[in-house]
Amino acid sequence: MSVLKNVAIVGAGTIGSSWGVFFASKGCKVNAYESLPEIREKILDRVDGGLRFLAENGLMAENEVESSFKRVRIVNSVSEALEDVEYVQESTTEDYDVKKSIFREMDAVANSDVILASSSSGLLMSEIQKATQRPERCIIAHPFNPPHIVRLVEIVRGEKTSQETVEATRRFMGGLGKTPVILNKEVPGHIANRLAAALWREAIDLVENDVASVEDVDKALCAGPGIRWALMGSHLTYHLGGGEGGLEGFIDTIAKKGFTPIWEDMKTWTSISGSAKSKLAEGIKREIEGKSLAELAQWRDDKLVKLLKVIYE
Numbered sequence: 001m002s003v004l005k006n007v008a009i010v011g012a013g014t015i016g017s018s019w020g021v022f023f024a025s026k027g028c029k030v031n032a033y034e035s036l037p038e039i040r041e042k043i044l045d046r047v048d049g050g051l052r053f054l055a056e057n058g059l060m061a062e063n064e065v066e067s068s069f070k071r072v073r074i075v076n077s078v079s080e081a082l083e084d085v086e087y088v089q090e091s092t093t094e095d096y097d098v099k100k101s102i103f104r105e106m107d108a109v110a111n112s113d114v115i116l117a118s119s120s121s122g123l124l125m126s127e128i129q130k131a132t133q134r135p136e137r138c139i140i141a142h143p144f145n146p147p148h149i150v151r152l153v154e155i156v157r158g159e160k161t162s163q164e165t166v167e168a169t170r171r172f173m174g175g176l177g178k179t180p181v182i183l184n185k186e187v188p189g190h191i192a193n194r195l196a197a198a199l200w201r202e203a204i205d206l207v208e209n210d211v212a213s214v215e216d217v218d219k220a221l222c223a224g225p226g227i228r229w230a231l232m233g234s235h236l237t238y239h240l241g242g243g244e245g246g247l248e249g250f251i252d253t254i255a256k257k258g259f260t261p262i263w264e265d266m267k268t269w270t271s272i273s274g275s276a277k278s279k280l281a282e283g284i285k286r287e288i289e290g291k292s293l294a295e296l297a298q299w300r301d302d303k304l305v306k307l308l309k310v311i312y313e
């Protein structure tokens with residue numbers, strides 16, 4: 001079952017509706033359920049906009065937009081959403097009570113072989129699956145925003161998730177063109193958000209300590225390591241940096257002399273101070289030069305699709 005064709009999205013806010021675009025663009029039939037009427041009535045517009053964006057940027061064929069759009073059906077209940085589907089992507093509000101309640105409801109109506117996947121960024125599946133009778137088919141499939149453009153999906157098992165569910169989710173996501181990574185155990189923030197959190201703490205600290213402005217810290221990240229990170233992660237980057245000695249050589253020489261003093265100098269605080277927050281707020285105003293959030297998001301997405309083509313084609 002590498003490519004399942006019938007999926008449900010449950011919760012269709014920022015992430016759920018983007019998953020809807022993604023699944024529809026890849027040929028899946030999508031049942032979309034959202035509890036808030038005012039969000040529910042926006043789903044089809046969001047899907048239409050997302051599909052057109054993909055087509056305009058060469059990420060799907062123009063002549064498939066209409067047929068993909070028609071594969072999305074808005075439904076009025078969880079049980080209707082889960083009728084005849086093989087995979088469910090849950091993207092409701094990030095809260096244990098909400099997740100447990102929706103997983104309990106989904107578990108009660110889904111056929112026994114349906115995978116129930118959550119987009120949760122930070123909650124543990126071991127906790128959520130306690131609400132179900134069949135915890136073995138419950139899993140986290142955490143996307144990066146927006147899932148119809150960014151390829152990463154982090155697959156995280158709970159204590160009771162079966163290996164079969166992990167494998168089937170990985171095959172499904174890989175078969176649709178995502179880049180799945182598997183976590184062998186649960187940790188808050190999975191992989192990518194932990195890396196992002198570690199880096200952001202340091203970026204904040206540099207501003208807080210007046211080492212550099214918000215704008216220059218962002219610039220240093222994007223113009224230097226960021227551009228390389230789109231191609232190679234830290235481990236492979238330093239394997240190359242180690243010359244003939246590779247990563248081990250790098251650890252024995254450059255890391256010891258160059259990185260240890262940096263790590264020794266770094267802070268380990270766990271919440272952002274009021275003064276750092278004020279400096280960041282001031283700095284970001286200068287960085288964006290009056291551009292609106294919509295303008296910035298459009299600029300980002302236009303560039304992102306071009307980058308994706310360079311990286312994956």
Ligand SMILES: NC(=O)c1ccc[n+]([C@@H]2O[C@H](COP(=O)([O-])OP(=O)(O)OC[C@H]3O[C@@H](n4cnc5c(N)ncnc54)[C@H](O)[C@@H]3O)[C@@H](O)[C@H]2O)c1
Binds near residue numbers: 033092093
């Ligand atoms: N926003 C991000 O950048 C991001 C990235 C990756 C993963 N996530 C995860 O995705 C999930 C959704 O996040 P979001 O940013 O899309 O939030 P959101 O608030 O935009 O959307 C959540 C939607 O779920 C709906 N909802 C709540 N309870 C429901 C229920 N019982 N049945 C059906 N619909 C229900 C809400 O009405 C809302 O429209 C969260 O678990 C979050 O951690 C978010």
